[in-house]
Amino acid sequence: MNKRILIVDDENYIRLLLHRTLEDLEFEGVSIHFAEDGIQGRDMARALRPDLVFLDMMMPGLSGAEVCTLIRRDPELAATHVIILTAKGQLPDFPPDAAPHEYMTKPFDPDQIVSRAAAVLGVDLDFDL
Amino acid sequence: MESPRTVPSTLPIPTLARDYGPGLSGRVYRVLAVLALGLPVLGALGAWSLVGAGLPVWVAGAALGVALAGVVGAIGAWFVRRVARPLQEVVGRIEDVAHGRLDGHFDVPRVEDEMDALKQSLNEMTAYLVVAREARVDRHFLQSVIDAMPDALVVLDANGVVELANRRFSEQLGLDAAIGAVGQGLGTLVGVRMPPWYRTLLDSGVLSREVIRFTPKGGTPISMVTSGALVRDEDDRPSWVVLVARDRREIDELNQELRDANSRLADSERFFQNLFDAMEDPITVLAPDGQVLQANRAARAMFGVNVVGQKCYRAFRMRDGVCDGCPAIETYASKRSTSVEHRVFGNAITRISTYPLLGKNGELKAIINHKRDVTKERQLEDLKAGFLAGVSHELRTPLTSLMGFNKLNLRRLTRYVQPLLAEAPHKVRVAFQKILDDMRVMETEGARLGRLVNDVLDLSKLEAGKLTLQMGEVDVASLVNGAIAATSALWRDKGLTMACDVPSPIPAAWGDGDRLSQVLVNLLSNAIKFTDAGIIEVSSRVEGHEVRIDVRDSGSGIPPDELPHVFEKFRQVEDMRQGRSMGTGLGLPICRELIRLHEGRIWVDSVVGEGSTFSFTMLRADRLDEFERSIRERPSFVGY
Numbered sequence: 001m002n003k004r005i006l007i008v009d010d011e012n013y014i015r016l017l018l019h020r021t022l023e024d025l026e027f028e029g030v031s032i033h034f035a036e037d038g039i040q041g042r043d044m045a046r047a048l049r050p051d052l053v054f055l056d057m058m059m060p061g062l063s064g065a066e067v068c069t070l071i072r073r074d075p076e077l078a079a080t081h082v083i084i085l086t087a088k089g090q091l092p093d094f095p096p097d098a099a100p101h102e103y104m105t106k107p108f109d110p111d112q113i114v115s116r117a118a119a120v121l122g123v124d125l126d127f128d129l
Numbered sequence: 130m131e132s133p134r135t136v137p138s139t140l141p142i143p144t145l146a147r148d149y150g151p152g153l154s155g156r157v158y159r160v161l162a163v164l165a166l167g168l169p170v171l172g173a174l175g176a177w178s179l180v181g182a183g184l185p186v187w188v189a190g191a192a193l194g195v196a197l198a199g200v201v202g203a204i205g206a207w208f209v210r211r212v213a214r215p216l217q218e219v220v221g222r223i224e225d226v227a228h229g230r231l232d233g234h235f236d237v238p239r240v241e242d243e244m245d246a247l248k249q250s251l252n253e254m255t256a257y258l259v260v261a262r263e264a265r266v267d268r269h270f271l272q273s274v275i276d277a278m279p280d281a282l283v284v285l286d287a288n289g290v291v292e293l294a295n296r297r298f299s300e301q302l303g304l305d306a307a308i309g310a311v312g313q314g315l316g317t318l319v320g321v322r323m324p325p326w327y328r329t330l331l332d333s334g335v336l337s338r339e340v341i342r343f344t345p346k347g348g349t350p351i352s353m354v355t356s357g358a359l360v361r362d363e364d365d366r367p368s369w370v371v372l373v374a375r376d377r378r379e380i381d382e383l384n385q386e387l388r389d390a391n392s393r394l395a396d397s398e399r400f401f402q403n404l405f406d407a408m409e410d411p412i413t414v415l416a417p418d419g420q421v422l423q424a425n426r427a428a429r430a431m432f433g434v435n436v437v438g439q440k441c442y443r444a445f446r447m448r449d450g451v452c453d454g455c456p457a458i459e460t461y462a463s464k465r466s467t468s469v470e471h472r473v474f475g476n477a478i479t480r481i482s483t484y485p486l487l488g489k490n491g492e493l494k495a496i497i498n499h500k501r502d503v504t505k506e507r508q509l510e511d512l513k514a515g516f517l518a519g520v521s522h523e524l525r526t527p528l529t530s531l532m533g534f535n536k537l538n539l540r541r542l543t544r545y546v547q548p549l550l551a552e553a554p555h556k557v558r559v560a561f562q563k564i565l566d567d568m569r570v571m572e573t574e575g576a577r578l579g580r581l582v583n584d585v586l587d588l589s590k591l592e593a594g595k596l597t598l599q600m601g602e603v604d605v606a607s608l609v610n611g612a613i614a615a616t617s618a619l620w621r622d623k624g625l626t627m628a629c630d631v632p633s634p635i636p637a638a639w640g641d642g643d644r645l646s647q648v649l650v651n652l653l654s655n656a657i658k659f660t661d662a663g664i665i666e667v668s669s670r671v672e673g674h675e676v677r678i679d680v681r682d683s684g685s686g687i688p689p690d691e692l693p694h695v696f697e698k699f700r701q702v703e704d705m706r707q708g709r710s711m712g713t714g715l716g717l718p719i720c721r722e723l724i725r726l727h728e729g730r731i732w733v734d735s736v737v738g739e740g741s742t743f744s745f746t747m748l749r750a751d752r753l754d755e756f757e758r759s760i761r762e763r764p765s766f767v768g769y
Contacts, residue, residue, distance in 0.1 A: 011526050011530075013526075013527075013530040014526060014529060014530060014533075016530075017529070017530055017533040017534055017537070020534070020537055021533065021537060058522050087521060087522060087525045106525050106526075106528075106529045107525065107528050107529040107532045107533065107575070107576075107579050108529065108533065109536065110533055110536050110537050110540065111536070111540065
């Protein structure tokens with residue numbers, strides 16, 4: 001089965017930027033999916049069971065923190081790696097069993113995003129960053 | 130009033146021993162008679178018997194002469210012993226007395242003759258003189274004492290004649306102080322021989338605050354408020370009347386002064402009561418046992434008009450809910466001002482601040498309790514914090530897109546397009562290079578905008594007190610080395626030398642390691658930014674209960690007129706000449722707020738052309754108790 005990335009962000013251009021950043025991975029057979037808010041993100045995570053989720057913090061409906069907690073506490077999604085994309089100084093306190101695997105701060109560096117994603121998914125890129 | 134030690138008018142007449150037999154003179158007469166009668170008879174009888182015994186006449190005469198000389202010598206010796214020497218002693222004693230030496234005394238166990246009687250008389254006389262002299266000293270002492278009194282004092286004898294008066298009395302009556310009133314009668318002093326008050330005084334023994342008009346002959350009439358007492362002798366007969374008097378006008382003046390002072394006090398009290406009542410916030414003053422001593426108008430309106438006198442927990446309970454965490458209890462225990470915010474009635478927030486009122490010896494006299502509705506302030510703060518968080522989010526999102534796409538495009542251009550242009554015309558290659566350069570400017574400036582947004586957010590959080598520090602022990606050497614490493618790209622690029630002087634071991638500092646590092650990195654970046662060549666030195670040392678870090682550069686320095694402003698917002702020292710200020714103007718204000726939050730100090734010394742030294746202090750983790758003490762020693766409300 002192909003590797004799947006889920007991007008959850010309510011900002012259209014951030015989704016587009018993340019897509020563009022990660023599009024090289026699509027050549028390696030990774031599929032990239034998008035959710036436009038927290039609720040859609042939760043539903044798609046349950047349906048898709050993605051390998052990697054990029055989560056924005058501030059979203060209508062459900063916040064990134066809430067979605068993160070739901071994913072991390074869902075036994076079905078134990079293999080899902082969660083990266084929270086957040087502005088500096090907006091890190092909430094998570095219970096230890098609900099914390100994301102890692103944080104990346106906005107404005108983020110695209111090269112860093114793609115290299116982390118490749119590492120998490122175990123994909124070799126055919127170019128050097 | 131106790132009667133003064135009195136001078137005896139007479140001494141008891143000593144019973145002199147007149148009965149001492151024939152005495153000295155009788156004996157002398159007897160001896161002289163015996164001699165007058167006996168010597169011629171003895172001489173004639175001696176001469177006759179000696180001649181009759183056959184001795185020649187000259188021998189008899191010589192023997193008779195020797196015998197007579199012996200008799201005369203014996204009489205002379207007796208005379209010297211019994212008459213001349215005692216006489217000398219008596220003369221010497223009289224001389225002593227004449228010179229005022231009254232301490233001698235003759236030992237006369239038994240009066241046998243006139244000499245003994247004379248000696249005894251001398252003893253009695255000196256004893257009397259001693260008593261008289263003491264009496265004179267006593268009277269002088271008494272006069273000095275009563276002269277020192279601020280009030281007029283006069284002592285009358287039983288007949289109403291002035292026996293004693295002090296200087297003040299004579300002065301007040303305008304009498305000659307040297308002679309004074311002594312000897313004047315009551316009739317002369319007050320114009321009436323037996324005024325009713327005097328009769329009352331004689332009857333009852335006391336006189337209380339009677340206004341008496343003194344009209345002395347040759348003096349000034351004056352009304353005096355007079356009190357008096359009757360002194361009786363051992364036989365309970367009235368002997369003296371003591372009067373103490375004060376000029377009525379003086380008393381009136383004193384009363385007026387007292388009234389004025391009271392009036393001023395009342396004015397001042399009214400002023401402060403008005404001030405107290407004018408406060409819009411409820412303020413109460415509590416006794417240490419919690420009783421409400423005072424309440425201003427706002428407090429009476431909030432807790433009821435009868436709040437004064439009630440116990441605070443009874444008076445406030447209805448409004449404040451609970452005593453748990455009451456700042457008055459904390460102030461009572463610590464003698465320090467305390468402040469607590471309570472959420473009451475849904476969203477209303479009350480801040481209760483208490484201040485100790487300490488006495489001169491530091492004891493707690495009362496507690497001021499100040500309540501303030503801070504609901505609006507808190508709402509505004511929340512609104513501001515929410516607004517800033519929202520704004521920063523809104524700013525960061527497009528910034529993320531801009532910077533992200535720019536970076537992405539840079540990567541695509543360098544990775545996919547640049548290789549194809551190797552064969553392209555020169556103009557195309559130059560234009561392409563310019564595009565890359567310009568995109569890198571966008572990258573740096575975007576990064577700067579990002580820092581600015583972060584700094585603004587940081588500073589607003591700091592100023593709103595929303596930033597919480599993760600306090601712990603911070604290793605100073607790691608802090609310094611970490612900051613030097615974090616800025617190494619900057620100072621290596623400029624070819625600067627970085628020196629580090631941290632003593633080992635050095636006690637750990639107390640603070641939030643990340644935030645302290647942020648401060649030090651900021652100071653180092655500034656130092657590097659403003660230094661073109663030379664050395665940057667970071668040094669650390671212990672100062673009392675603090676650890677101090679200095680960052681010294683050999684840069685351009687800060688002009689004196691700029692020095693006071695370097696820690697203000699957006700006040701960066703621009704180096705216009707080189708147009709290279711890339712900061713946000715918020716770095717130092719953030720440093721200042723962070724260090725202030727750590728209970729430390731931050732400051733700068735600078736000489737234009739030589740460089741600047743930025744210094745800050747942190748608390749020593751092992752000496753926090755000293756810091757606690759120093760806070761406790763800060764002045765509180767003292768007085769009341």
